[in-house]
Amino acid sequence: MPLMKAAVFVEPGRIELQDKPIPDVGPNDALVRITTTTTICGTDVHILKGEYPVAPGLTIGHEPVGIIEKLGSNVQGYREGQRVIAGAICPSFTSYACQDGYPSQDGGCACHGYKPMGGWRFGNSIDGTQAEYVLVPDAQANLAPVPDGLSDEEVLMCPDIxxxxxxxxxxxxxxxxxxxxxxxxxxxxxxxxxxxxxxxxxxxxxxxxxxxxxxxxxxxxxxxxxxxxxxxxxxxxxxxxxxxxxxxxxxxxxxxxxxxxxxxxxxxxxxxxxxxxxxxxxxxxxxxxxxxxxxxxxxxSLCPGGKERMRRLLNVVASGRVDLKPLVTHQYRLDDIVAAYDLFAHQRDGVLKVAIKP
Amino acid sequence: MPLMKAAVFVEPGRIELQDKPIPDVGPNDALVRITTTTTICGTDVHILKGEYPVAPGLTIGHEPVGIIEKLGSNVQGYREGQRVIAGAICPSFTSYACQDGYPSQDGGCACHGYKPMGGWRFGNSIDGTQAEYVLVPDAQANLAPVPDGLSDEEVLMCPDIxxxxxxxxxxxxxxxxxxxxxxxxxxxxxxxxxxxxxxxxxxxxxxxxxxxxxxxxxxxxxxxxxxxxxxxxxxxxxxxxxxxxxxxxxxxxxxxxxxxxxxxxxxxxxxxxxxxxxxxxxxxxxxxxxxxxxxxxxxxSLCPGGKERMRRLLNVVASGRVDLKPLVTHQYRLDDIVAAYDLFAHQRDGVLKVAIKP
Amino acid sequence: MPLMKAAVFVEPGRIELQDKPIPDVGPNDALVRITTTTTICGTDVHILKGEYPVAPGLTIGHEPVGIIEKLGSNVQGYREGQRVIAGAICPSFTSYACQDGYPSQDGGCACHGYKPMGGWRFGNSIDGTQAEYVLVPDAQANLAPVPDGLSDEEVLMCPDIxxxxxxxxxxxxxxxxxxxxxxxxxxxxxxxxxxxxxxxxxxxxxxxxxxxxxxxxxxxxxxxxxxxxxxxxxxxxxxxxxxxxxxxxxxxxxxxxxxxxxxxxxxxxxxxxxxxxxxxxxxxxxxxxxxxxxxxxxxxSLCPGGKERMRRLLNVVASGRVDLKPLVTHQYRLDDIVAAYDLFAHQRDGVLKVAIKP
Amino acid sequence: MPLMKAAVFVEPGRIELQDKPIPDVGPNDALVRITTTTTICGTDVHILKGEYPVAPGLTIGHEPVGIIEKLGSNVQGYREGQRVIAGAICPSFTSYACQDGYPSQDGGCACHGYKPMGGWRFGNSIDGTQAEYVLVPDAQANLAPVPDGLSDEEVLMCPDIxxxxxxxxxxxxxxxxxxxxxxxxxxxxxxxxxxxxxxxxxxxxxxxxxxxxxxxxxxxxxxxxxxxxxxxxxxxxxxxxxxxxxxxxxxxxxxxxxxxxxxxxxxxxxxxxxxxxxxxxxxxxxxxxxxxxxxxxxxxSLCPGGKERMRRLLNVVASGRVDLKPLVTHQYRLDDIVAAYDLFAHQRDGVLKVAIKP
Missing domain, CATH: 3.40.50.720 (NAD(P)-binding Rossmann-like Domain)
Structure with a gap:
């Protein structure tokens, strides 16, 4: 079973880089190899401090920029090797909440389809993006191809902030x-x-x-x-x-x-x-x-997700309407993510956003 | 100078029926002879108790049903003797707030045109409707003809509730x-x-x-x-x-x-x-x-006013979509308004709304 | 291979009842046994006459009321034996068009996700509902449970008209x-x-x-x-x-x-x-x-579909707000569907809608 | 009776500069001395050619930039000498159409308050702006003060295009x-x-x-x-x-x-x-x-008017969001307006908009 590195919540106050199995790909999933994942989000710091509870052992992070490694059997219209992002909020788009206009509050098939913040899955209810690979659920609805000519740095604000x-x-x-x-x-x-x-x-x-x-x-x-x-x-x-x-x-x-x-x-x-x-x-x-x-x-409002939202945001970037690169004040390697958390949690050195690269 | 009866706020705890001059009619005004005025609104009770301050001497009430007695020189498309209502909220429709979509927050020509609840004038910033006559300002925008065949009781909920x-x-x-x-x-x-x-x-x-x-x-x-x-x-x-x-x-x-x-x-x-x-x-x-x-x-939301709003509500009543007559649980003569206030303020006898007739 | 009866478009002017295999159920599908299917829609008559082209051999019809016979492996929150309807328009809800607010124009993974009327699949691009069984695609998004106490006749207008x-x-x-x-x-x-x-x-x-x-x-x-x-x-x-x-x-x-x-x-x-x-x-x-x-x-507007839309319409029926039963003027057995088409296409006998029961 | 110069429609094919009386000011009016009036609009050319009929003798033009000369007795919150614009569409804001959200279709007190394009009055149903003075009706609703520091050229696109x-x-x-x-x-x-x-x-x-x-x-x-x-x-x-x-x-x-x-x-x-x-x-x-x-x-859509609309547009200009000065390709004196019409009607010399100054 091949392994990958992942930033894992261990207990309040402790996030560690661990080896985890690269996940299997179900029929509606896609496996994405992370090339850049911006973070650390303020929410991640809440998780680190234990203020927002997640399951011990969970991989953290929710802002993926990467390359499709493997597609599930039902996912169509993409190809392996394609460069993509996915939203921090990654809804099914099939539940009642989603069809009602509130995909970020997606409750899946439970709770009549509504769950507060339920569309937020990466690094919350499923393994997140501060890792070498991430499994994107409901990939047909969530993979957004990156237009040619845009760098990771230019698009890594799209998924969340x-x-x-x-x-x-x-x-x-x-x-x-x-x-x-x-x-x-x-x-x-x-x-x-x-x-x-x-x-x-x-x-x-x-x-x-x-x-x-x-x-x-x-x-x-x-x-x-x-x-x-x-x-x-x-x-x-x-x-x-x-x-x-x-x-x-x-x-x-x-x-x-x-x-x-x-x-x-x-x-x-x-x-x-x-x-x-x-x-x-x-x-x-x-x-x-x-x-x-x-x-x-x-x-x-909670962050809107889905591939159509991402497509519009990518279009704004591609057209040069907005330049958010000044927000990326620091770069870290995934191996050094614990240090990156330390910097960000203490808001040192004028940090706005940190780009993490595997 | 001809006189009329009016329910006047004297001091906290005291509203009295007094004789006041029938008002003069300016070019944009209309004088309406009141045939029924529903009330007493909860707001009127706040005024009575001194919880919402108004100027001593002000005539109270804001729900007019009546007959046009006299039209200002600039008011067109109406005739004297016509049966009308006007909204409890009686905006100018010319201020910035009105054109911005918030006529109930009409500040007139002051405060950049916005004033919280400023569209409420009857029984608040000008003399109200618990009287034999009321002067309707900006009459061109506020007089709404009552369709034939509708009684005062059927339409007297339109202006406010x-x-x-x-x-x-x-x-x-x-x-x-x-x-x-x-x-x-x-x-x-x-x-x-x-x-x-x-x-x-x-x-x-x-x-x-x-x-x-x-x-x-x-x-x-x-x-x-x-x-x-x-x-x-x-x-x-x-x-x-x-x-x-x-x-x-x-x-x-x-x-x-x-x-x-x-x-x-x-x-x-x-x-x-x-x-x-x-x-x-x-x-x-x-x-x-x-x-x-x-x-x-x-x-x-604050109560919307204006003649177009009133026209739609009157249409709903005329079409028999809604029957609000059960809300009028009591009838009083204007002469007995002090007793009506007493009943309403103490919510006796299952009172919902009281109709007051001069 | 078990067979079922189905009304099939053969050539312009000819729809026949034929035996067809009961379809296999993929991971995101559901097989529904039809208990009532209203029809015949005006569109079906266009198909019969060859004015709207569909593939010869296609099962016609797009208004299903039935019982879940079998659920795909990925479909959750339903049970076999449950009474359901599905919209005439049966979108994936994952395409760009769907996330953009236009599920009825769902182009799936092709054409950038938009296709005029693409959300209409039953009896258009896939086998329809004038049959003993119908395969509902993207079942997680499209199966709508029928509230207890409502008859087939009361709910069969929900999917389309x-x-x-x-x-x-x-x-x-x-x-x-x-x-x-x-x-x-x-x-x-x-x-x-x-x-x-x-x-x-x-x-x-x-x-x-x-x-x-x-x-x-x-x-x-x-x-x-x-x-x-x-x-x-x-x-x-x-x-x-x-x-x-x-x-x-x-x-x-x-x-x-x-x-x-x-x-x-x-x-x-x-x-x-x-x-x-x-x-x-x-x-x-x-x-x-x-x-x-x-x-x-x-x-x-094209007919909106999806389970959330159906849920709201079923709620309107359950609350007794609207009674559309008078629209069902005729009843036919599926075996007699050719006669039903004849009646409806010629608008004889004051027909409004015909209920077809297998 | 003091006179002013005005561009007057005489008959199809002929617009002339004539002397007309400076208009009297009613209680709801304002008299504005024109400093710049952009024009000529395509509509004006239609009028010149007789394709859009107006009354012979009417002053043409509908884009005023000027200075308040005199205020009607009911107009408050302005002062004489103040620099203002008014919209090409100059509604009453009191009619049913205006309160209904369609001030550009203002029918005044007639036709139930709706009239197609009825909010367009300058140079259509009343004397227009290609003159030394223009009378602004319903001035309380239509006069928009020009922020300090903006030139006539910078604001003269606001009223119409x-x-x-x-x-x-x-x-x-x-x-x-x-x-x-x-x-x-x-x-x-x-x-x-x-x-x-x-x-x-x-x-x-x-x-x-x-x-x-x-x-x-x-x-x-x-x-x-x-x-x-x-x-x-x-x-x-x-x-x-x-x-x-x-x-x-x-x-x-x-x-x-x-x-x-x-x-x-x-x-x-x-x-x-x-x-x-x-x-x-x-x-x-x-x-x-x-x-x-x-x-x-x-x-x-017909051009929206009113002082609140003008205020927002002026704010956009003042903030430097948009620079429309390149659209003013030519300048003429009012005395030469017949030549300006000739240039514009034949779209010579790359003309986009012509500024006319008395």
Whole structure:
């Protein structure tokens, strides 16, 4: 039985590189040899710390860029040796939730087909992508060929943070000329800023506490940047909009402060598009919510997956609309992944995203 | 100067019938002689109690059914003597907020055109409808002729609770065959139930603590009724849906309990449509919110107004689609309005809505 | 090799009952024993006449009601012996077109995943349902369990005409109180009328040339019926709406006359929702199209399929919202299907739909 | 009675500069002194030729940039001397059509409030903008202040062609990464190309017969340009998309050829967004329409107006998102307007748009 290297969750605080068998390929699967897998995602750090529980022995990671090694007997229209990505969210597309428009909440054949975050399988409910090989389930629905001429580095944001960040802009339902505020400029927030620009927002206000990130936000499309360590962000945005408020705000961190600020800066009728992963109950202040009478919306999104989503994102990259390469600040070999986790978990050295290569 | 009777807010705890001058008619106004004005709305009780502040001396009430007495010089296409209603929300339709799709948040020419609940003028920022006459501002946009053959009783829910309740069903974005839960079956909730039926929901679950209200809910379209005094509503709804949850829930009361329950019964991907007027901060429980990753929406709506909205609602009544007459449980003369307030504020005698006639 | 009876297209003008092998079951398939299959659809008559070409030897029919006989090895969450339906349109849900929101245009792994009407497979590209058994492909996505207590007759409209007719109302984007005209009251048009009622239309105008059909239209929700043999329909509708026109019109026949009339009665801003299968080029009259400046929409829909769509429709039937049993005017045994085709193709004896039982 | 110069339609073939009285200002009006009025629009040429009938004596033109000279007594929130634009379409915003979401089809108080193109008043039903002064009706709804620092040349596309072209992209319902084809690259088509870019299209294919226009299309966002004199456009687009077709096509000319090509290149499920003003009946080819079963949409749009629309467009200009100055190829004084008409009507000298200054 041939073996491969894989980054495995052992116990809280410990992820190790281990040898595991290269998986068998069922009729609807594809085996992909990983050439680059970006990561480490914030979620992976939660897993490492034991804050988000996964089964011991699971391979971690959910952002695959690679080459088809072997196709299942029912998978058609691809060829072995083809370069592909797959979404971090990897739904079956056959369940009730998927047909209902919520593939990211795919419950498979159980629970009437719905399960919160159920479409997220890599590194969560099945072995992930921080390995030499990954088995892609429901491959017919999830393998997305990479257009010729694009490098691994150019496409490795597509599976997760580009899809997520853009989804935040899409769910904000922006119109041409809208004013939007994006709270937090980590990798997801930066992609939300780029997404807001792509949707035609007229004024994009980016907020963070790190000036280097605000600088990248400007390059990706922000018109105004605010450092929350220097100004009262809510006050400043209301001033910038003459008291009107923004058409939409995007929350990209997952804290009460950013959520609440995102609500306070909204015009009556405005939309709060939330991307953050929260870790405690949230409070909606009565005033910011206009007692429930402000015609406002709070919308949450989980990263969209599937090969059609990936195809569109790859097209955006191929057309040169957005350049997310500045987000890849570090490169590591898979053999050194423990060190990469250490860097990322402690957010040292201005790290945004780390590319891991087997 | 001719006088009229009007129910006037004097001070917290005191509304009185007083003589006031019949107002002058400006070029964009219409003077309407009130034939019936439904009320008393829950909001009026808040005003009476001093919980929602209005200027002393203001005439209260916001649901007019009457006859055009006099038209302003710029108002065209109507005739004096014509029977009309106007929405409780009475926007200018010319401000930025109105053109932006949020007429209920009309800020006029101030505040960049947005003001939370600014479209609500009758009995809030201008004299209201619990009087012999009311001056309708921006009459060209707000006067809606009543089709022949409809009685005052049949149309007096259109200006406020029918428009509001239906808006709750509309904002829930229901599809044919959806499962929806409506929390609280007061007048607004009952209209939301009727609205959900009109939009094609396949299963409507109505919740309240009063069996008489649940009985009316059944007549207006509920398939299942749950008395929260008898069962654990959240548990029961999850059981009814096999653990899947509902496609949408409508909150029609304005409390933490109903808001939170409405969230807990949602499927991933589901929408909480909120109609209630809240009186304190709200808490979003982390689990019910799937940590922000459930593709859920929370949407709030204020009663839509304007003559086009009224025209559609009147058409629904004229076609016999919905019969809301059972909601009018009591009739009072304007002279006895203080007694009517007393009845309604204490929710005696199974009161749902009171019709007041000058 | 066990055999079954099947209605097979032999050559233009000839459909025969033949013995064919009961099909083998692949890993993603299900074999369903047919208990009732409604039909004959107008499309089947086109096939019979050779107007729509299919391969000689193909089993015809696309509306299955039956019992699971055997499940493929990958199909989970069902059991053999379970009563199910499947949509007339039976998509893979994994192709680009499916993930893009157009499963009825499913091109599988070819043509970049899009093929006009490609989701229609039964009796078109694979063996159909007018047989003792049918093989359902991509069964995980397409088998919809029938709720207890519903008869075959109550659910046999779900796979095709109910889904199609309702889609016409859904694509018309109706709002509560809208005025809608439905052109032609054959089975599809009658379902569109029922669908318009379900979506909250305030005034439904049904048009046909057969008074018996108009009578059924009234029972399904029409407020006004017009016989085009007796009145000038366009003129009458404009009169009924005071010259304004309707908010939406639904075309349910597939001729230039109905298409053009449906356009002529629209208000500026109105939507023409087209369901008909046309057999020649269409002309858009310049005036009815306001020279392209009327903010109008022409929208076409093919029957939506998939188990989630079927689940919603079955819920509507189970809740008693709509009773389509009056549409089944005749019953035949599969052995007599040639006679049933003869009756239906000549539209004798007031036939609307024929139920065929093996 | 003070006089002003105005370009007046006299009879087919003749537009003259005449002296007319400066108009009186009613309570809801504003008098604007024109500083620049772009023109001449293709519609104006239709008027000149007598193809589109207007009343003899009418002042022509509908794209105002100017300074408030005098405000009506009811118009609030503006000041005399303020620099403003108003939309070419100048609706009341109070009629049924306006409240229904179709202000461009504003019928005022007549015809139930709808009239095809009724929102277009300047140079159509009231005196237009090719004059020293123009009276803006319903000024509260239509005056849009110009942000400081923007020149007349930078904003003079907002009232008409920018609003129209962007509307074509908006009605196409583009998503991030979509493929779109824009047929014809005159001023409207160029703005549609810019609008498609603003909405996030991943691949924009611009089609025209003039290479200079295709060159400008590239600068405004086109990825691929096709000269219909050199290639078979339909064949080429199908080849470029691997036979899939485009997600949306935008028609910006108003001929059978462009309309039909725009339909033939669509994927099943795709949208044809039509902006052109047609001058004869249109034919929908059966095959390109998939016999009515392709889940396709044909959508028409008239230029959106109103101060909120103008505010958003001005914000786009102020943020530097789009630079439409290259479209202004010629400048004329109002005194020379007859010569400007001559140039534009004959499309000499590579003219795109002519700026006219009093």
């Amino acid at each position: 580009m899809s997520t960040g853009f989804a935040g802009a899409e769910a904000a339902n922006l119109r041409i000329g809208d004013i939007v505020a994006v709270f937090a400029q980590g990798p997801i927030g930066l992609c939300a800023t780029a997404g807001a620009r792509l949707r035609g927002a007229g004024t994009i206000i980016a907020i963070d506490g790190v000036n280097e990130r605000l600088e990248i936000a400007r390059r990706l499309g922000a018109d105004v940047t605010l450092n929350f360590r220097e100004v009262d962000v809510v006050e400043e945005i209301l001033k910038l909009t003459g008291g009107r408020g923004v058409d939409a705000s995007i929350e990209a961190l997952g804290t009460q402060t950013t959520f609440e600020s995102a609500l306070r800066v909204l015009k009556p009728g405005g939309t709060l598009s939330s991307l953050g992963v929260y870790s405690s109950d949230l409070t909606i202040p009565l005033g910011a919510f206009h007692a429930g009478l402000g015609d406002n919306r709070i919308v949450t | 029918m428009s509001t309740g239906f808006a709750g069903a509309e904002a829930a974005n229901l599809r044919i065959g959806d499962i929806v839960a409506v929390f609280a079956q007061g007048p607004i909730g009952l209209c939301a139930t009727a609205g959900a039926r009109l939009r094609g929901a396949g299963t409507i679950i109505a919740i309240d603590g009063v069996n008489e209200r649940l009985e009316i809910a059944r007549r207006l379209g509920a398939d299942v009724t749950l008395n929260f005094r008898e069962v654990d509503v959240v548990e029961e709804i999850l059981k009814l849906t096999g653990g899947r949850g509902v496609d949408a829930s409508i909150e029609a009361l304005g409390t933490q309990t109903t808001f939170e329950s409405a969230l807990r019964v949602l499927k991933p991907g589901g929408t909480l449509s909120s109609l209630g007027v809240y009186s304190s901060d709200l808490t979003i429980p982390l689990g019910a919110f799937h940590a922000g990753l459930g593709d859920n929406r929370i949407v709030t | 109910m889904s199609t007719g309702f889609a016409g109302a859904e694509a018309a984007n109706l709002r509560i109180g809208d005025i809608v005209a439905v052109f032609a009251q054959g089975p599809i048009g009658l379902c569109a009328t029922a669908g318009a009622r379900l979506r909250g239309a305030g005034t439904i105008i049904a048009i046909d040339g057969v008074n018996e059909r108009l009578e059924i239209a009234r029972r399904l929700g029409a407020d006004v019926t017009l016989n085009f043999r007796e009145v000038d329909v366009v003129e009458e509708i404009l009169k009924l709406t005071g010259g304004r026109g309707v908010d939406a019109s639904i075309e349910a026949l597939g001729t230039q006359t109905t298409f053009e009339s449906a356009l002529r009665v629209l208000k500026p801003g109105g939507t023409l929702s087209s369901l008909g299968v046309y057999s020649s080029d269409l002309t858009i009259p310049l005036g009815a199209f306001h020279a392209g400046l009327g903010d109008n929409r022409i929208v076409t | 920018m609003s129209t072209g962007f509307a074509g992209a908006e009605a196409a319902n583009l998503r991030i990464g979509d493929i779109v084809a824009v047929f014809a690259q005159g001023p409207i088509g160029l703005c549609a190309t810019a609008g498609a870019r603003l909405r996030g299209a991943g691949t924009i294919i611009a089609i025209d017969g003039v290479n200079e226009r295709l060159e400008i299309a590239r600068r405004l966002g086109a990825d691929v340009t096709l000269n219909f004199r050199e290639v078979d456009v339909v064949e080429e687009i199908l080849k470029l998309t691997g036979g899939r077709g485009v997600d949306a096509s935008i028609e910006a000319l108003g001929t059978q050829t462009t309309f039909e090509s725009a339909l033939r290149v669509l994927k099943p499920g795709g949208t044809l967004s039509s902006l052109g003003v047609y001058s004869s009946d249109l034919t929908i080819p059966l095959g390109a329409f998939h016999a009515g079963l392709g889940d396709n949409r044909i959508v028409t």
